[in-house]
Amino acid sequence: xxxxxxIAPLKEEDVIKLRIGDKVLLSGIIYTAxxxxxxxxxxxxxxxxxxxxxxxxxxxYYVGPTPARPGAVxxxxxxxxxxxxxxxxxxxxxxxxxxxxxxxxxxxxxxEGMKQFKVVYFGATGGAGALISKxxxxxxxxxxxxxxxxxxxxxEVEDFPLIVVGDVxxxxxxxxxxxxxxKAG
Amino acid sequence: xxxxKSTEITEALKNLAIEKCYKIGDDILRGFDWALKNEKSxxxxxxxxxxxxxxxxxxxxxxxxxxxxxxxxLFVEVGQDLKIEGNLEEALQEGVRRxxxxxxxxxxxxxxxxxxxxxxxxxxxxxxxxxxxxxKLKIVFGAKGGGSENMSKLAMLKxxxxxxxxxKFVIDxxxxxxxxACPPLVIGVGIGGNFEKCALLxxxxxxxxxxxxxxxxxxxxxxxxxxxxxxxxxxxxxxLGGTVTVxxxxxxxxxxxxxxxxxxxxxxxxxxxxxxxxx
Ligand code: SF4
Numbered sequence: 001x002x003x004x005x006x007i008a009p010l011k012e013e014d015v016i017k018l019r020i021g022d023k024v025l026l027s028g029i030i031y032t033a034x035x036x037x038x039x040x041x042x043x044x045x046x047x048x049x050x051x052x053x054x055x056x057x058x059x060x061y062y063v064g065p066t067p068a069r070p071g072a073v074x075x076x077x078x079x080x081x082x083x084x085x086x087x088x089x090x091x092x093x094x095x096x097x098x099x100x101x102x103x104x105x106x107x108x109x110x111x112e113g114m115k116q117f118k119v120v121y122f123g124a125t126g127g128a129g130a131l132i133s134k135x136x137x138x139x140x141x142x143x144x145x146x147x148x149x150x151x152x153x154x155x156e157v158e159d160f161p162l163i164v165v166g167d168v169x170x171x172x173x174x175x176x177x178x179x180x181x182x183k184a185g
Numbered sequence: 186x187x188x189x190k191s192t193e194i195t196e197a198l199k200n201l202a203i204e205k206c207y208k209i210g211d212d213i214l215r216g217f218d219w220a221l222k223n224e225k226s227x228x229x230x231x232x233x234x235x236x237x238x239x240x241x242x243x244x245x246x247x248x249x250x251x252x253x254x255x256x257x258x259l260f261v262e263v264g265q266d267l268k269i270e271g272n273l274e275e276a277l278q279e280g281v282r283r284x285x286x287x288x289x290x291x292x293x294x295x296x297x298x299x300x301x302x303x304x305x306x307x308x309x310x311x312x313x314x315x316x317x318x319x320x321k322l323k324i325v326f327g328a329k330g331g332g333s334e335n336m337s338k339l340a341m342l343k344x345x346x347x348x349x350x351x352x353k354f355v356i357d358x359x360x361x362x363x364x365x366a367c368p369p370l371v372i373g374v375g376i377g378g379n380f381e382k383c384a385l386l387x388x389x390x391x392x393x394x395x396x397x398x399x400x401x402x403x404x405x406x407x408x409x410x411x412x413x414x415x416x417x418x419x420x421x422x423x424x425l426g427g428t429v430t431v432x433x434x435x436x437x438x439x440x441x442x443x444x445x446x447x448x449x450x451x452x453x454x455x456x457x458x459x460x461x462x463x464x
Contacts, residue, residue, distance in 0.1 A: 001228075021228065063252065064252060064253075064291065065252050065291070066248070066249050066252050066254060066289055066290055066291040067289045067290075067291070068289070069247055069289050072247055072248075075248060075249065075252065075289060075291070076243070076248040076249040076250070076251060076252040076254075076291075077252055078251055078252050078253075080253070080332065081332045081335070081365050083365065103332075103365070103367065103423065104332075104364060104365035104424065105364055105365060105424070123423060123425060125232050125235045125236065125239075125423055126332070126367035126423055126424075126454070127236065127239070127250070127251045127330075127367040127454055127455055127456045128235050128236055128238075128239040128251075129239070129243075129248065129249065129250065129251045129252035129253075130239045130240075130242040130243035130247075130248035130249065130250060130251075131235055131238050131239035131242055133242075133248045134242060134248075148292075148303060148305075149291060149292070161235065163228065163423075163425060165425065173425050173426065174364055174424055174425065174426075176426070177226070177228070177419070177421060177424075177425045177426020177427070178364075178418070178419040178420055178421070178424075178426050179419070179426075180226075180419065180426050181225065181226060181419035181421055181426045181427050181428055182417070182418060182419030183417040183419065
């Protein structure tokens with residue numbers, strides 16, 4: 001298990017060296033999106049319209065934060081379950097997305113897409129919203145403001161602690177990790 | 186007859202809800218220390234360390250422990266000799282509303298399940314009332330996260346499935362959905378009653394501290410056995426592999442019909458935010 005410091009947006013050379021179980025401290029610019037935002041992005045793409053931010057090399061964080069207190073950059077901001085975005089993720093990979101941050105398992109179509117388009121799935125610790133907020137230095141709404149906590153935000157992050165849960169070689173830490181520690185009976 | 190004002194109820198519930206969403210319970214903090222000793226995976230231990238740090242940051246009152254501050258669930262026991270000035274239901278809903286608005290908690294409740302428009306104040310809370318002896322009002326509050334709730338299940342087993350069938354259903358439910366529910370988990374199991382009673386038992390169990398065992402030694406032993414078997418599944422912290430998947434399994438039971446064996450599993454995450462007040 002290696003440790004890396006990476007800067008988003010990511011390049012292909014950043015993601016192909018990663019293997020499941022690797023620890024990554026991610027800095028740079030990432031974008032937030034959940035179900036409703038994904039649905040809108042895909043609808044725009046399907047209509048051939050431009051979306052309001054650059055997907056090339058992008059890292060998308062599946063999160064719906066709590067409201068920021070006065071003076072704070074953002075509220076609590078831990079990952080949400082990835083499953084609900086599985087239907088949309090391959091489409092975003094096709095448009096150049098290079099990384100996803102969330103918690104929980106992914107389905108086979110997502111894992112196939114990750115291999116084909118060289119995309120990494122990073123796990124952030126589920127339920128560690130307060131800890132993760134400390135890594136977020138700036139937060140601005142980019143679009144879909146009407147979606148409230150589901151609006152797309154541009155986040156500037158510093159040393160966001162992540163674990164590679166799915167790599168570009170089809171590795172899945174949910175499966176491999178469990179295999180390693182499962183006891184018979 | 187003892188009287189309390191509805192405004193007093195609102196204020197007390199608001200304070201309880203805010204406190205619980207920022208300051209995770211001492212039971213969970215002790216659970217983390219137990220997990221650090223018992224988790225064999227290094228990555229698993231690192232995750233537990235992160236959760237301890239998360240709890241510390243959250244307790245300072247700026248960032249809630251988890252961004253999903255849940256849908257509020259209340260178990261309310263009303264003493265039959267207590268007189269409440271004003272509307273109890275409204276007082277409770279107002280307590281929840283103020284907690285989520287004034288406490289900078291996330292509003293995660295939709296007005297309608299299919300038309301999906303946010304109520305913007307996290308009401309309504311789901312409230313279960315019971316009338317008890319005495320002149321007190323007891324409120325058990327839970328902020329129940331959606332991720333772990335989604336992994337919960339109910340089955341109407343056949344009586345012939347027996348205790349083995351119950352164990353299998355509980356273990357299978359955690360085996361399939363546990364990784365997505367932010368382990369280490371607290372598992373609430375309801376056995377018996379009927380369809381809706383069983384789900385209610387499971388919810389009650391999920392909001393109980395995992396350090397409290399069922400009073401009946403038969404079920405206390407079943408709780409221990411299930412805990413061990415689930416921890417042998419290897420799911421581990423955050424579902425990434427390890428030897429600590431659950432802090433505990435809590436069982437609640439109720440008499441049932443002779444043809445029935447209902448079982449419900451309500452999964453709660455490490456953000457098992459629960460607390461009570463007696464007024
Ligand atoms: S399952 Fe629990 S810890 Fe995880 S995101 Fe939901 S509320 Fe938070």
